Amino acid sequence: MRVRPVPGLRIGVDADGHLDVVVPQTLPARRFRCGPVGTAMWLALRQHDGDVAAAARMLAALWDTAPANARADLDIWVEELRDAGLVRAEP
Structure with a gap:
């Protein structure tokens, strides 16, 4: 499975080492924040497309x-990221 960030996120x-993800398209803008372990997971996902x-x-x-x-x-x-609407799965 591949997951991709939804368009328009600010990272x-x-x-x-805390990851801060903002969804500016919502009013008010939604924010998702996680610690260094979540940051490492995010970076690993991005490094592996x-x-x-x-x-x-x-x-x-x-x-x-x-x-x-x-x-x-x-x-x-x-x-958790999918439930928050920050990523979507792709086949």
């Missing part, structure tokens, strides 16, 4: 954890 990462499996493999290697665990965590986080 930022602060000095402490939204390929969840590839991003999970990279994170598992970086975090020295079982690939299945990294994938499960990433799948949960991606569902």
Whole structure:
């Protein structure tokens, strides 16, 4: 599965590693913020063009954890992003 950000998002990462996603098209603008782990997941997804499996493999290697665990965590986080309307799945 691939996931892509919905168009029009403003993305930022602060000095402490927190990801800040703003949906400016809504009134008031919606904001989604997460910590450094979520930031790492976002970056891994973007580095792998939204390929969840590839991003999970990279994170598992970086975090020295079982690939299945990294994938499960990433799948949960991606569902949160989908529920928030920030990403969409593509075949």
